[in-house]
Amino acid sequence: MLSFEAKYRQEAMAVPARASFGLLKIWIGRFYLGFWGVVALVFGVLGSGVWFWQVLFVDPNRTNNPLLNFIRGQIAPPPPSVGLAITFDPNKGFWWLFVVFCATVTFFAWMMRQIDISRLLKIGYQVPIAFGAVLSSWVTIQIVRPILLGSWSEGFPLGVIAHLDWLSAFGYRYYNFFYNPFHAIGITLLFGSAFVLSLHGATILSAARKKSEGVTEANVNRFYWDFFGYSIGEIGIHRLAFWAAVMCVLMSNLCFVLSGTVVQDWSAFWDFWNYAPWWRGFGYN
Amino acid sequence: MATEVYRESFERRTKTVRYLRFLEGLADTQVGPIYLGMWGALAFFSYLLCVFITAIGFGEQVGYNPIRFLRELPVLTLYPPPPSAGLRMAPLQEGGYWQLATLFLSLTLVFWTIRIWTRAVANGLRPMVPIAFSAALFLYAAIYIIHPIWVNSWNEAPPHGLRGILLWTNHFSVKYGNFYYNPFHMVSIFALLGSTVILAMHGATILATLSYGAHREIDEIEDSDEGTHRAQLLWRWVMGFNATAYSIHQWALGFATLVAVAGAIGVLLSGPAEPDWFQWGCRADIVPGLQKACEP
Amino acid sequence: MSFENDPAPPGAVAVYDERQRQILRGELVGLVAMTILALGGVIALSMALADWRGFQGWRAESTYNYAGVQQIDFVAYMNRQKQPIAQPSAEALQAYNRWQQQNPQTVNVQVLNQYLGPQYNTTSKVFEYMSKYFTPGVGQSCEYCHNLENFAAYDKPQKTVAKAMLIMQFELQNKWISSIPRPEGQPLYQLQCATCHYGKAQFWNTDQKNNPTIENLAMFGIAGGGNPTQYDMKHYGITLNGKPPASYEIVDDKLLAARPDAQGNVNYFQVTATKDTPPGLNDTYRNQAAMYHMNTALAVGCDFCHYGGYFKSYVLEDGTFKWPKSQARHMIGMVQDIAINWFPQMPKADPARGDLAQPNCWMCHRGNVVPPGAFTPGEGEVPQKVSDPQIKPLVDLPVPAPKLPSQ
Numbered sequence: 008m009l010s011f012e013a014k015y016r017q018e019a020m021a022v023p024a025r026a027s028f029g030l031l032k033i034w035i036g037r038f039y040l041g042f043w044g045v046v047a048l049v050f051g052v053l054g055s056g057v058w059f060w061q062v063l064f065v066d067p068n069r070t071n072n073p074l075l076n077f078i079r080g081q082i083a084p085p086p087p088s089v090g091l092a093i094t095f096d097p098n099k100g101f102w103w104l105f106v107v108f109c110a111t112v113t114f115f116a117w118m119m120r121q122i123d124i125s126r127l128l129k130i131g132y133q134v135p136i137a138f139g140a141v142l143s144s145w146v147t148i149q150i151v152r153p154i155l156l157g158s159w160s161e162g163f164p165l166g167v168i169a170h171l172d173w174l175s176a177f178g179y180r181y182y183n184f185f186y187n188p189f190h191a192i193g194i195t196l197l198f199g200s201a202f203v204l205s206l207h208g209a210t211i212l213s214a215a216r217k218k219s220e221g222v223t224e225a226n227v228n229r230f231y232w233d234f235f236g237y238s239i240g241e242i243g244i245h246r247l248a249f250w251a252a253v254m255c256v257l258m259s260n261l262c263f264v265l266s267g268t269v270v271q272d273w274s275a276f277w278d279f280w281n282y283a284p285w286w287r288g289f290g291y292n
Numbered sequence: 293m294a295t296e297v298y299r300e301s302f303e304r305r306t307k308t309v310r311y312l313r314f315l316e317g318l319a320d321t322q323v324g325p326i327y328l329g330m331w332g333a334l335a336f337f338s339y340l341l342c343v344f345i346t347a348i349g350f351g352e353q354v355g356y357n358p359i360r361f362l363r364e365l366p367v368l369t370l371y372p373p374p375p376s377a378g379l380r381m382a383p384l385q386e387g388g389y390w391q392l393a394t395l396f397l398s399l400t401l402v403f404w405t406i407r408i409w410t411r412a413v414a415n416g417l418r419p420m421v422p423i424a425f426s427a428a429l430f431l432y433a434a435i436y437i438i439h440p441i442w443v444n445s446w447n448e449a450p451p452h453g454l455r456g457i458l459l460w461t462n463h464f465s466v467k468y469g470n471f472y473y474n475p476f477h478m479v480s481i482f483a484l485l486g487s488t489v490i491l492a493m494h495g496a497t498i499l500a501t502l503s504y505g506a507h508r509e510i511d512e513i514e515d516s517d518e519g520t521h522r523a524q525l526l527w528r529w530v531m532g533f534n535a536t537a538y539s540i541h542q543w544a545l546g547f548a549t550l551v552a553v554a555g556a557i558g559v560l561l562s563g564p565a566e567p568d569w570f571q572w573g574c575r576a577d578i579v580p581g582l583q584k585a586c587e588p
Numbered sequence: 589m590s591f592e593n594d595p596a597p598p599g600a601v602a603v604y605d606e607r608q609r610q611i612l613r614g615e616l617v618g619l620v621a622m623t624i625l626a627l628g629g630v631i632a633l634s635m636a637l638a639d640w641r642g643f644q645g646w647r648a649e650s651t652y653n654y655a656g657v658q659q660i661d662f663v664a665y666m667n668r669q670k671q672p673i674a675q676p677s678a679e680a681l682q683a684y685n686r687w688q689q690q691n692p693q694t695v696n697v698q699v700l701n702q703y704l705g706p707q708y709n710t711t712s713k714v715f716e717y718m719s720k721y722f723t724p725g726v727g728q729s730c731e732y733c734h735n736l737e738n739f740a741a742y743d744k745p746q747k748t749v750a751k752a753m754l755i756m757q758f759e760l761q762n763k764w765i766s767s768i769p770r771p772e773g774q775p776l777y778q779l780q781c782a783t784c785h786y787g788k789a790q791f792w793n794t795d796q797k798n799n800p801t802i803e804n805l806a807m808f809g810i811a812g813g814g815n816p817t818q819y820d821m822k823h824y825g826i827t828l829n830g831k832p833p834a835s836y837e838i839v840d841d842k843l844l845a846a847r848p849d850a851q852g853n854v855n856y857f858q859v860t861a862t863k864d865t866p867p868g869l870n871d872t873y874r875n876q877a878a879m880y881h882m883n884t885a886l887a888v889g890c891d892f893c894h895y896g897g898y899f900k901s902y903v904l905e906d907g908t909f910k911w912p913k914s915q916a917r918h919m920i921g922m923v924q925d926i927a928i929n930w931f932p933q934m935p936k937a938d939p940a941r942g943d944l945a946q947p948n949c950w951m952c953h954r955g956n957v958v959p960p961g962a963f964t965p966g967e968g969e970v971p972q973k974v975s976d977p978q979i980k981p982l983v984d985l986p987v988p989a990p991k992l993p994s995q
């Protein structure tokens with residue numbers, strides 16, 4: 008327990024943990040438990056247990072020759088012939104459905120747990136909101152999009168390298184994902200996030216190490232005014248951080264869910280530009 | 293002493309300050325004063341030259357027709373010299389524009405880094421921002437300069453243009469097998485996504501604890517207050533681990549720097565050290581499935 | 589050294605107040621919305637469980653639907669393009685009837701007899717073949733090529749051209765289409781006039797190609813991702829008589845120069861580097877321009893032919909052989925053959941018109957995996973190999989050894 012923690016635990020006991028229905032408001036070591044903690048624990052252990060068991064000890068070829076290599080291993084989604092059926096055939100992706108279900112429940116429970124703890128600490132809900140963005144990404148790619156396309160086989164395989172292969176094949180299936188404008192916005196925000204993170208981390212460290220010399224927030228503001236004419240301020244930088252990261256994920260949702268449903272060919276998508284009506288007046292048809 | 297001189301000129305220039313009212317309640321509103329200085333001027337003119345050369349190169353391709361320029365802007369590209377030119381200076385239309393533009397772009401980035409350095413020191417800060425920026429500069433140098441020189445051809449460097457940079461990213465990956473199998477690329481992407489996660493976590497935590505003043509980070513590092521306590525307890529209770537107001541920024545800087553450094557190493561090893569990352573993956577036994585594609 | 593004497597700028601966010609707390613409460617709405625989005629997936633899942641098992645999904649239109657390839661037949665394709673399907677005119681039919689009565693046995697029918705066998709020795713049989721394939725294929729009635737008074741005469745240049753084209757059709761069929769590597773059960777298609785012509789007698793020449801109006805671009809197929817600039821064309825070698833083609837093309841000097849080695853291996857496109865690959869990305873740019881062309885021409889993604897993890901490979905990670913990749917390689921060989929051996933020596937009906945444009949995938953495929961103008965041959969319509977064709981290839985271009993699944 009941290010030196011100041013007892014006071015806050017005491018305070019938290021007086022706050023109703025509504026998201027958890029007031030159940031299991033206890034701490035186990037450092038962790039807060041709560042109803043959703045139990046749910047997350049049960050499904051998380053179940054899901055990752057099945058994943059490790061499948062990946063390490065079950066050979067995809069059923070030749071009793073397990074890989075014992077969790078980087079190579081994978082749980083493949085059901086084949087296209089299964090469609091949206093819930094199969095119980097372990098050779099046809101039952102364990103994929105099982106692990107995806109467990110993971111979805113775990114992620115949801117984790118978010119509810121964050122809501123709970125935010126309530127107990129009397130702080131805002133930004134952390135569960137940000138986590139909800141990531142959850143929405145998982146749900147979009149593994150559940151919503153496969154349902155829209157009518158086949159679980161559209162989901163990605165659960166494996167370390169296997170999902171990279173899937174990502175590569177996915178991008179090239181729709182011709183070239185670099186031409187997907189939402190992918191472009193998402194990547195811009197992704198690199199932007201790393202850039203903002205680097206600037207913010209470096210700024211605070213550079214000021215904190217000079218605190219003894221009387222450096223304050225004003226120095227930082229001065230530095231940024233000098234640097235590029237604008238200092239966003241200590242609240243603004245966190246607001247920018249939050250929205251850059253969340254929008255990055257939401258844009259990636261969009262770029263996935265539009266591929267194959269609405270747009271089949273992201274490079275031909277741009278043909279509209281060459282033949283847009285506004286060029287007509289200038290002699291282009 | 294230098295600080296005093298700077299301070300005086302700042303006060304003279306405060307008249308140039310403007311305020312963006314629409315940002316009220318979201319972020320600070322003051323814009324300016326921006327500092328020029330020698331390094332700033334050098335960076336500015338160098339960048340101006342880079343833009344000018346690029347504009348000439350593009351303009352030549354579209355016959356200096358502004359409408360055609362706008363229409364073709366997404367696909368207009370200044371390509372580096374062809375492979376036959378090696379590392380020599382090429383005629384302007386066959387990569388010379390690219391060479392000049394890249395030269396001035398590189399100079400701009402160097403001047404810009406020096407400028408940040410001098411500004412940080414003049415404002416009493418440690419030069420951590422320019423150090424972090426130089427990691428990105430290293431990635432830039434690896435892609436545009438070191439790798440092409442190593443393989444003896446400017447043609448391996450990215451072209452300049454909206455589509456050109458994407459084409460390069462794509463083709464570099466395809467030429468060297470598959471970049472997803474490049475372990476340094478894996479680390480870089482891990483750090484990139486990790487950066488976004490850390491950014492979201494940190495931003496959300498501070499926004500959630502605004503009412504307790506956790507955003508006053510420089511003070512909180514010295515003497516943590518209720519806001520920081522609540523923020524720390526949030527993560528401790530959620531996942532059993534928490535950073536402090538100081539260490540979260542170390543995590544931040546470390547992850548963001550790793551993106552560029554690991555990426556640069558990945559680029560540098562492609563070609564001279566490993567021409568086909570997929571085959572590397574085969575040798576390292578990380579290719580999923582039956583590995584049938586590994587066979588010749 | 590500090591600046592604490594500086595006045596706080598107006599409008600700066602310095603302290604957190606009650607109004608901010610209300611804004612934050614508003615952000616809770618975002619959380620609820622995202623939760624609903626997540627739950628929506630679960631609700632849709634239960635709907636799927638109820639009775640969506642036959643649901644095929646909302647996919648963009650393509651003849652390749654990831655469950656397999658569909659073939660659109662020629663008539664359906666022409667109807668979709670709102671193009672009429674030509675019939676022999678009444679006048680021509682009358683003339684044919686007269687001719688048939690005068691000459692029940694064929695007069696001077698050389699090519700059909702040579703390739704399809706002696707059963708094409710009656711005029712009615714030849715008429716059957718002509719009206720089935722030629723008329724709808726090139727969209728013209730008999731009198732376009734024939735002198736209606738004397739069907740055997742060669743007094744119209746169109747007939748000379750048509751004869752040369754027919755020889756090319758049979759030769760290409762024998763050399764390339766019949767030998768295409770294909771899995772068991774996949775039908776063997778046949779080249780016909782319609783496979784390239786799609787109901788237009790003149791459709792593929794450099795005049796149209798160098799005049800990129802919308803109609804002409806549509807005719808030649810528009811590559812996605814924005815058309816290349818003149819600069820790309822100049823420096824990346826994808827040129828057509830020194831002028832940029834309307835879209836990314838597949839035939840360039842490097843493709844024309846590629847030849848199979850003694851083992852029948854050929855590298856039409858360099859994709860993945862090896863230790864000996866010279867530096868530079870130009871080959872990769874060129875390669876991908878051609879690949880985009882194939883994407884557009886067949887309306888498939890790269891994964892139709894390739895293993896997304898490793899483009900070089902002919903098999904997926906689980907060893908599934910990628911027949912389309914093997915077939916595409918074979919077809920590129922045919923395009924090369926057409927460009928080198930056939931188009932340069934084709935006679936021209938109208939000397940004022942431009943040369944034939946370079947062949948490419950779009951010419952026949954038109955956005956389909958199986959060209960709608962390809963036919964399954966009827967009885968007696970499969971050409972035989974002929975030892976001395978009337979038009980000979982200019983260059984001896986061997987067929988590369990087909991890539992087949994290894995056992």
